[in-house]
Amino acid sequence: QEAAKYEKKVMVLDFVTPTPLGNSWGLGGTCVNVGCIPKKLMHQAALLGQALQDSRKFGWQFTEEVQHNWMTMTESVQNYIGSLNWGYRVALREKKVTYENAYGEFVGPHTVKATNRRGVEKLYTAERFLIATGERPRYLGIPGDKEYCISSDDLFSLPYCPGKTLVVGASYVALECAGFLAGLGLDVTVMVRSILLRGFDQDMANKIGEYMEEHGINFIREFVPIKVEQIEEGTPGRLKVVAKSTTGNQIIEGEYNTVLLAIGRDACTRKIGLDKVGVKINEKTGKIPVNDEEQTNVPYIYAVGDILEDKLELTPVAIQAGRLLAQRLYAGATSKCDYVNVPTTVFTPLEYGVCGYSEETAVEKFGEENIEVYHSHFWPLEWTVPSRDNNKCYAKIICNIQDNERVIGFHVLGPNAGEVTQGFAAAIKCGLTKEQLDSTLGIHPVCAEV
Amino acid sequence: MGWEEKQVRGYPEFVQTAQRYHGRPIFALFCGDKDAEGRSWCPDCVTAEPVVRKELHHMPDESVFIYCLVGDRAYWKDPNNEFRKNLKLTGVPTLLKYGTPQKLVEEECFKAELVRMLFTED
Numbered sequence: 001q002e003a004a005k006y007e008k009k010v011m012v013l014d015f016v017t018p019t020p021l022g023n024s025w026g027l028g029g030t031c032v033n034v035g036c037i038p039k040k041l042m043h044q045a046a047l048l049g050q051a052l053q054d055s056r057k058f059g060w061q062f063t064e065e066v067q068h069n070w071m072t073m074t075e076s077v078q079n080y081i082g083s084l085n086w087g088y089r090v091a092l093r094e095k096k097v098t099y100e101n102a103y104g105e106f107v108g109p110h111t112v113k114a115t116n117r118r119g120v121e122k123l124y125t126a127e128r129f130l131i132a133t134g135e136r137p138r139y140l141g142i143p144g145d146k147e148y149c150i151s152s153d154d155l156f157s158l159p160y161c162p163g164k165t166l167v168v169g170a171s172y173v174a175l176e177c178a179g180f181l182a183g184l185g186l187d188v189t190v191m192v193r194s195i196l197l198r199g200f201d202q203d204m205a206n207k208i209g210e211y212m213e214e215h216g217i218n219f220i221r222e223f224v225p226i227k228v229e230q231i232e233e234g235t236p237g238r239l240k241v242v243a244k245s246t247t248g249n250q251i252i253e254g255e256y257n258t259v260l261l262a263i264g265r266d267a268c269t270r271k272i273g274l275d276k277v278g279v280k281i282n283e284k285t286g287k288i289p290v291n292d293e294e295q296t297n298v299p300y301i302y303a304v305g306d307i308l309e310d311k312l313e314l315t316p317v318a319i320q321a322g323r324l325l326a327q328r329l330y331a332g333a334t335s336k337c338d339y340v341n342v343p344t345t346v347f348t349p350l351e352y353g354v355c356g357y358s359e360e361t362a363v364e365k366f367g368e369e370n371i372e373v374y375h376s377h378f379w380p381l382e383w384t385v386p387s388r389d390n391n392k393c394y395a396k397i398i399c400n401i402q403d404n405e406r407v408i409g410f411h412v413l414g415p416n417a418g419e420v421t422q423g424f425a426a427a428i429k430c431g432l433t434k435e436q437l438d439s440t441l442g443i444h445p446v447c448a449e450v
Numbered sequence: 451m452g453w454e455e456k457q458v459r460g461y462p463e464f465v466q467t468a469q470r471y472h473g474r475p476i477f478a479l480f481c482g483d484k485d486a487e488g489r490s491w492c493p494d495c496v497t498a499e500p501v502v503r504k505e506l507h508h509m510p511d512e513s514v515f516i517y518c519l520v521g522d523r524a525y526w527k528d529p530n531n532e533f534r535k536n537l538k539l540t541g542v543p544t545l546l547k548y549g550t551p552q553k554l555v556e557e558e559c560f561k562a563e564l565v566r567m568l569f570t571e572d
Contacts, residue, residue, distance in 0.1 A: 083551035
């Protein structure tokens with residue numbers, strides 16, 4: 001849309017290869033259809049369940065037992081997503097961007113082939129190309145995985161309640177899904193191969209795990225599934241999962257209605273003909289290395305989003321990179337995308353907001369003697385009356401002593417962590433120091449004043 | 451078989467007609483009432499109607515096009531009228547594909563390209 005603003009002739013090729021179970025979706029990419037949007041809505045559904053429980057302590061009286069209806073929630077969520085898909089179609093049309101629901105792949109210099117779902121092929125040439133094909137969930141490669149397991153691609157439009165669920169993985173996708181499924185009243189188990197939230201501050205990751213465990217989510221640590229079998233067909237059916245220990249020879253078995261795989265995502269770069277135009281990719285990870293102007297090794301081909309090597313896999317990052325690229329190419333702008341100090345939030349039952357370095361990375365980069373960590377537990381006022389945990393919410397900042405005690409890492413674990421973190425991200429971008437933070441008066445009574 | 455048009459006035463008649471054709475693609479254009487000379491109180495509806503009518507032949511076979519007059523200006527301005535409450539309409543004219551989130555509102559209905567997209571979208 002940005003390039004079209006500058007009078008360039010633009011075309012978008014968007015195509016969703018169906019999941020092993022046949023699921024597909026509309027225009028908008030992962031975030032809109034099978035990522036952030038439905039995730040946050042379902043997380044909200046779970047939070048509302050908790051709020052209903054708390055409400056009794058605040059004086060609300062209701063005698064009926066409150067139930068959750070999966071179909072009602074899913075229908076509402078999918079309806080909203082549908083309106084977003086439609087909104088994008090209208091927006092592209094209005095900005096005169098040509099849209100084709102077809103699978104694009106390079107067939108030669110400056111040329112792509114677009115194949116629609118009926119198999120009809122068309123060729124297009126262009127001056128420049130932008131690849132933003134994103135990623136798809138990885139499967140385990142064990143018997144029964146593609147036939148019986150689901151991924152996040154299937155979960156948000158599942159036409160039946162998943163029931164007793166085994167979530168395989170310890171990524172934020174795994175923990176967020178496990179979190180809201182349990183919040184909706186389902187029996188949830190998380191099977192973890194080694195650590196939680198690799199790449200995130202481990203101190204915070206462990207606190208998240210602890211909280212989830214104390215609130216009814218079972219964790220099976222240091223095991224990996226080796227086989228999934230179907231005991232009974234159904235919606236949901238019954239599945240048997242056999243798992244092996246990563247530290248010994250122990251084998252365990254379990255029965256679940258649904259097995260959700262969330263063990264990682266693989267870049268969609270292997271089947272789009274990159275070899276035909278000479279675009280180098282990291283053979284092991286499938287990611288595309290680019291320079292700081294999002295250009296691949298082939299000058300007329302650019303890439304943004306989750307497929308980039310060593311860049312954060314976040315929607316706002318991809319959007320920003322794309323917009324700035326168009327502005328640099330067609331409007332004479334010079335700003336490059338800033339990948340440092342990008343804030344993000346994990347929407348687990350106890351939300352975690354972060355901007356900047358984890359404690360481990362800060363120590364590694366600056367040396368333990370050069371950083372100072374300030375931290376505090378806090379008890380949200382809203383949690384006092386319903387007697388919810390008084391020592392779980394937590395915040396810490398990491399400061400660089402050598403640079404005026406500049407805040408280089410901000411971490412908060414508590415309700416509305418995303419909202420809290422956003423403001424601090426702006427402050428950190430401006431070079432916030434500990435002294436400035438101390439001299440900022442707090443708003444009372446809110447969690448963020450800590 | 452092509453497509454057919456049904457003209458209705460008011461919410462209950464609209465719902466009845468939509469239900470009667472359940473199972474077929476249903477497109478609906480909502481406009482303000484017309485006076486004795488056939489002119490609507492809603493100027494945007496006057497502009498949109500010919501644009502929409504010109505694109506009707508793009509609708510898939512078996513489609514039903516419901517042309518619905520919502521009521522007079524006072525009724526429409528009431529924030530609690532049934533169209534606003536139950537169909538979530540926010541303005542007239544509105545052209546929508548019944549049972550889906552796909553719709554075009556106000557000036558969007560003036561654009562033949564968008565209207566065609568609504569009628570032919572999968």
